[in-house]
Amino acid sequence: MRNSGGAEKKRRKLTQRVQFKFVLAFFTLIVALLGLVDTYPIAASRDLVASEKESSLLSQAGVISASLSALDSLSSDAVGQVMSLLDIAGLERIIVTDGTARIVYDSRSPSDGGKYALLSEVALALDGRQVFWSRFADGAFTSRAAIPVYSSRGLSGAVYICERDESQAELIISVQSRLWMISLVCLAAAMALTVVFSRALTARITRLAEAMRVVRGGDYAHRIKPEGNDELTELSEEFNDLTERLETTEAQRRRFVSDASHELKTPLAAIRLLADSIIQSEGMDEATMREFVADIGSEADRLQRTSEKLLDLSRRDAGAPRALSRVDLGEAAAATSRLLTPLAAKMGVQLSCSAESDCLVTASEDELYQIVFNLAENAVKYNVEGGEVAIDVRRGEKRVLLTVEDTGIGIPREDLPHIFERFYRVDKARSREKGGSGLGLSIVHDAVVSLGGEIEVAAREGQGTRFTVSFPPAAEEGGGEL
Amino acid sequence: MRKSAALLLALLLALCAGCSVWGEPWDICRVVAPHYREGAELVRFETVNVPEGAGMIDALIEALNSPTEDPELQNPLPEDGKILDWRLSGTVLELSAGEGYALLAGLDKTLCDCCLALTLCGAEGVEAISVSVNGALVTPELGERDIVVYDAASDAAEG
DSSP: OBOTTSOBOOOOOGGGSHHHHHHHHHHHHHHHHHHHHHHHHHHHHHHHHHHHHHHHHHHHHHHHHHHHTTOSSOOHHHHHHHHHHSOOOSOSEEEEEETTSBEEEESSOGGGTTSEEEOHHHHHHHTTOOEEEEEEETTEEEEEEEEEEEETTEEEEEEEEEEEEOHHHHHHHHHHHHHHHHHHHHHHHHHHHHHHHHHHHHHHHHHHHHHHHHHHTTOTTOOOOOOSSSHHHHHHHHHHHHHHHHHHHHHHHHHHHHHHHHHHHHHHHHHHHHHHHHHHOTTOOHHHHHHHHHHHHHHHHHHHHHHHHHHHHHHHHHTOOOEEEEEEHHHHHHHHHHHHHHHHHHHTOEEEEEEOSOOEEEEOHHHHHHHHHHHHHHHHHTOOTTOEEEEEEEEOSSSEEEEEEEOSSOOOGGGGGGTTSTTOOSSHHHHHHTTOOSOHHHHHHHHHHHTTOEEEEEEETTTEEEEEEEEOBOOSSOOEEO | OHHHHHHHHHHHHHHHHHHHHHOEEEEEEEEEOGGGOTTSOSEEEEEEEEOSGGGHHHHHHHHHHSOOSOTTEEOOSOGGGOEEEEEEETTEEEEEEOHHHHTOOHHHHHHHHHHHHHHHBTBTTOSEEEEEETTEEEEEEEOGGGEEEOOTTSOOOOO
């Protein structure tokens, strides 16, 4: 299955889906709870009834046994007379046996008199024990009890009684039926709510996954609308932020590629034009030819510088490791000043440098020199005849400060936010004339930030520029890799 | 194919012959051990195969004298009270038992008498049993109609 983003959506079995697992878990829980609610009260009620019946039946059997204990022997006539005097009601059957388990009295079946009663209850009673058990089945409580009969001569027989109670059983069954009915209704309602809720939950997750597929397909402008105010909302908002960053990064990448292509293409075009002019011009004088060749050399140099800076930026972007050590920023400033003195003299700019001692910074030596050189070179190049450039290095309270200040042409206020962007040039024509590529300050900015520093620019148009760079001071034992 | 059919037929005939030699199933009445009586029955039947015809009563008596294989059941006959001989007088099967049978009393005697009656009555021509020891009658005629056996799981009567 393909969506609009072009990515394939995985097919999942029903049993693998979150919604199914959610519904199944809730269903199992609800069924377990309802089962407990439906069975425990009924079981407790049955136990209560059984307990009551045990007390009642044993009591009645005791009355019969006590009444018969006055007889020396349990004969049919004597037992029949005693039983006729007793007012025992509500029993299914009463059997009285002698010591050999022969029936001397049977309330339900008088013709069974004289037969042997092979009942386990009678046998246990003839062993001198009281017996009771009750069973709830077939819509009734069936209870049996048996106790021994003692006469003056000892154990003489047994009394066995049986009761069948349908009314109490009917009551319990009725309550159970109602409980089951209510439980079924509750289960249906709970499952309906569970399905609705789980569908709403998984639908949001599915929409988020769909949005991810769209963005993965290249549509970085795609956003989803956050719903509600829960963790999924937070996830949606994070997704939108991430996509916005992706969109910005992609735009920057496109622009960089476009600018880089243009910067590389321009000197190549110039070289091509000059070479064609030489080839196509017959009888060109030597001086003109030398001039053209010199221009080709200049453009080749520009191309080389741009390529080197692009490579540097690329390495920095890739996070290539570099060796760090404790470097004296003051010495770097002094070395840069010495290096730029001939250029400054040629341009009629006065270059000065003042540095405190022990202004140590944890950096790679080449990188630090590059920062100072790029700032100082720009200050010299974009200056005026008779202008000044001052390089200053000193220790602040918690930072090491580098200041490069000039009295040059300055930077317009509207250009200030962009001067650290790659390929950005305030005056393109003047920059080309000076051999600039628009990458120098980008390199300075990225290098300063990677060393834990900060860079600020203060500028007034027509009155010069001041760059202030601050670094954290080097630790006591420096060195390491970033 | 013909050989297979002949072999199969021979096997079937042998099985039938074996069945006739082996006899028919018959229930031998045993007493439930005291430990298992609560909430259950007092007597239970154990099925054995006995030959049909003349040898049936001998086989039943031999089974009654033998111990049971079921750990929940007991043979009510004492060791010195086994059935030694029998004679069919009309429809009454007169049994002659060892001296130990005469010493039985109370429920124990009742269980022995009833197990003999419930097992032997129903054999061809037997409607009741009686038991004598050394010629003295210890148990007068006793038939199935003289015994009430309840299934502990219901109110069903009659044994």
